[in-house]
Amino acid sequence: MAALAATLTVSAALPATAQVNLRQRNQERRIDAGDRSGKLTRVESARLKAQQRSIERLEARQRARHGGRLTSADKRMIHDRQAQADRAITHQKHDSQRGRNHLKL
Template sequence: MRTLTAFLFAGAALAATAASAQGPVNARQLNQERRIDAGVRSGKLTHREAARLKDQQASIKRYEDQLRAAHGGHLTERDKRLVHARQDAANAAILKKKNNRVRGRNHLKIG
């Protein structure tokens, strides 16, 4: 039992270390996805808009994975700038879609 508990704690510590090692790129990706989900819940995004924005996030993630694979599992400073530039574009798209006149299922018009 003690061995199992120690193993679980070691696994949790390893997962936390891996997540922090990937740094701000993944944190930003998670933040963008949360903003999309919040937009759907508030009615500022339709399900179709959200799906397109999530597809954009998935594309950025695939691009990041390709860059990591090309550089031995790490992102160079140039790679980080490229990914952040795509995230900047995604951020603008989320903002634009959330503030257009098209509303989601509950038709809220929150200022």
């Protein structure tokens, strides 16, 4: 709980761009943790990582289009894609399929 509160406090103080990158890193860590624990299969992990790369490419395209900045519409679009990825990570980590470690945590 303390770590969550600290993360929320830090993220509230960060500019929106840093929040985008922080969320991206957190989701990549969740995918890696699911891969290590066996909650994700290799296929699920690869698909989720590809989804994260797609969001990174979208952010880069939007930044290039707007001189290195993200507009509020860009931030909203990226946020929506990250929310969709978050739901996919949660769904895949909690389905009945297990990865190579076959752990049922």
